[in-house]
Amino acid sequence: MFKYDRKLITTGLVAILISSVSAFGYEGKKDALDGGMTYPRVNGDYTAYKINENIDKVKINNGRTPTANELKAWDRDIMPDGTGLPDGEGSVEDGDELYESLCAVCHGDFGAGGVGYPTLTGGDISSLTNQRTVPGKDAPKRTIGTYWPQASTLIWYTRDAMPYAHPKSLTNNELYAITAYLLAANGIKVDGQEMDDEFVLSKENFLKIEMPNKDGFYPDIDGKDGIENVRKFFADGKNYGAVGKRCMSNCKDPGMEDVEATVMGIDYELTDVKPPYNNTRNLPKVKKTNSHPGKEGYDKNCAVCHATDTMGAPRLGDSEAWAKITKQGLQKTMIHTIEGIGGMPPKGGNKDLTEWQIQLILDYMISNSK
Amino acid sequence: MTKISKTSTPETEQSSRRDFFRKTAAYSISAIAATTVLSPAKLLADDENIIHHTPWGTTLGDELNKNPYGLPSPYEHNVVRRTASLLSSAGDMHAAISLSPLAEMDGIITPNGLFFTRTHNGVAHIDPNKHRLMIHGMIDKPIVLTMDDIKKYPRESVIHFLECPSNGAAEWKAPQFNSLQFVKGMMSCTEWTGVRLKTILADLGVKPEAKWMLAEGGDGSEMSRTVPVEKVMDDAMIVYAMNGEALRAEQGYPIRLLLPGWEANLCVKWLKRLEFGDEPWYCKEETSKYTTLMPSGKAIQHFYPLEVNSIITSPCPEKPWTELKKGDIVEIEGLAWSGKGTVKLVDISFDGGKNWVEANLKGLVLPKAWTRFSYIYKYDGKPLLLQSRAMDDADDVQPTVNQEKAIIGVEGVYHRNAICTWEVKENGEVNNVQVRS
DSSP, rough: OEEOOOOHHHOOOOOHHHOOGEEEEOOOOOTTSSOOOOOOOOOOOOOTTEGGGGGOOOOOOBOOOOOHHHHHHOOOOOOOEEEOOOOOOOEEEHHHHHHHHHTTTOOOGGGGGOOOSSOHHHHGGGGGGGGGTTOOOOOOOOOOOTOSSSSHHHHHHHHHHTTTTTOOOOOOOHHHHHHHHHHHTTTTTETTOOOOOEEEEEEHHTTEOTTTTTTTEEEESSSSTTHHHHHHHOOOOOGTOOOOOOOOOOOTTTTTTSSEEEEEOOOOOOOOOEEEOOOOOOOOOOOOOOOOOTTTHHHHHHHHHHHHSTOOOOOOOHHHHHHHHHTHHHHHHHHHHHHHBBOOOOGOOTTTTTHHHHHHHHHHHHOOOO | HHHHHHHHHHHHOOOOOHHHHHHHHHHHHHHHHHHHHTTTTHHSSOOOOHOOOOOGGOOOOTTTSSSSSSOOGGTTTOOOOOOOOOSSSSSSSEEEEEEGGGGGOOTTTOOGOOOOOESSSOOOOTTTOOHHHHHESSSOOOEEHHHHHHHSOOOOOEEEEEEEETTGGGGGSSSSOHHHHHOOSEEEEEEEEEEEEHHHHTTTTTTOOOOOOEEEOOOOOOOEEEEHHHHHHHHEEEEEEEEEEEOOGGGGGTTTOOOTTTGGSSSSSSEEEEESSSOOOOGGGGTTTSSSEEESOOEEEOOBBBBEEEEEEBBTBBBSSSSSSOOEEEEEEEEEOOOTTOOOEEESSSSSSSSSSOOOOEOOOOSSOEEEEEEEEOOSSSEEEEEEEEEETTTTTOHHHHHHHHHSOOOOOSSSOOOOEEEHHHHHEEEEEEEEE
16 A cells, blocks of 8 residues: 655665654655645556546646626625725615614624524624633634624625525625624724714725724735745644644653543533434334425414415415515515514514525415415 | 353254354354353354244345435434534524434445535535536636536546534533534545546646635535635645535535545535635635634634544444453444545554554555554453544644643634543443543
């Protein structure tokens, strides 16, 4: 499997070969950017693999040139220097309203979390030094205000990935408004000023946003030395905990020579795993018949009103009534379902329904009312 | 042999068939094993599974192509990925992680249905006919490729593990899960097939000032990461197959980026765009997440390689030694891996890390791939603190829990590769513990 290092053999160091494992290997070099190995592709070999070296000698002309419109459609990333920022603008106040209706279901009021989804605001940058091994210390708070180095990340990610169930549905103005709101809710300053309700965010003032933890990350990857800084970082294992030593007997951690090691068991075992642990080998129980994934949720939460017309609710199967509803668009129908409308309580009265569950239910209702 | 015949009862001697079985067994098994396996008490009871015909031996089996796509035996239905609400960034299971059942897996190849999965906006189902890969930015010749175009390049196959850098993240402060699946299951290892990025780029003229490459996914979260061009030119690939078939949707069908040895999160799934540039992009998953917060309050960013690591897979909490008797010979088996290179050796300790012996490596030993190790052990019924410690060819050695904690603290979340400990109790039960000084 492993090959002997030819150089060592020819210089007559065979004895070392036998006693030292470090002479075995795939003739790699420890010169990778990450402090690890690279391996040569020579003589038809790449480590243990046989390779066709002619692959490395040809230029293959596949595919075609993208059109200008195609590039415009896809090259939309937003970078720290403002590249890619869209046109448009939005105020903190508008963002507040949009946030309440589009985001608060999952991220909590004012971004404070608490619903199981990521917390977007709050905490103090000084909490980043917290270690929970110190009694009385809470976990560090890693929010937009205390942790994120760049505001471009926020607007880019929000545009592409949020709201979670309908990513890429925000207009540019909505996007600036929500971004402005989240920055304001995090107490972030623009050009030295606090952002009040009237503050309007746009391309023009975006680069003046002052992210509090901008310098909280290393190695420094920016500028022409970025890559070299990464290389230097990985060259020293002490930077990132790569400090293990091979000791074979009477081993103790450095500095702990006089301390007797202790065994720490599980205090509080996490057992809530899905599906539950089970390593028996038997035949599975017969599965239930396949039904629409939204049916169960509909039966439990909505049928009480929607099975008939009596409460003024559009009846399941009433194609005319449902055609009107679907015409207004899924986004709006979702909002009506989540927030309630007329005699319809928010989420049909079950506030524990996730947006995803509601979407499945709506799909079931709509597809059975055609 | 003679000893066994003497202790046999007349009843067993009546059956020539059983007598034959006993003799062959006794001849083929070594002296120690024979006394335990063929103890007189065992000889007395007939195994019903041998005495009687079986249902499957007396009926016609299924038509051979009943399942045009083959499935595991129904008896294996508990061998599945598992998840836990703690490992979800959501109230639901669209941005979460599922872990591989390592205790039930053999060799170094993970079956496709058991490959661990992490998604940020659910599992996207991409129509390969409509999928495009765009490569542009600081290159002379930007291109758009269809799946057919991508498959026209010469292909290569390599075996590499992928590991989520949060593998073991629940264990920084203290052990919390009592299973191999949840201690180390955020990783899998596969034979990947695709094209080396260097092969594609040869014709595109990457400009010398292009130091970084943005990789962007086509799922709902548009999952993206910044990758150094140096890695791209070393061993990066665009892969479309795993273990001989198309990528599973959970693994990024129809294509994903493969950066051998680096954070699985960097190996962007559902890959749709690669852009070359001279400055990094600062994506959500390289700022808000996948950065390692240190006790200083500053965080490591762009923490690429999964460092040298290992875990004993047998015994483990799911595969305890409760059925072993003193004197039984067992194999201690495990997995070692390193994102920085090739596993060079693995040591085993029985006393919680004071004293060590070298184990054997077993099977294929490949760079940035799972490597099996093995140690033959005579069980003596005493409690043990079992550990494994791997070393790679970059000469990195796994740190102890204390050594790692002294530098990273306990809030870093990512890149935990400290030595793991299984406590083997006197009754053979196995528990997840940590040795700390």
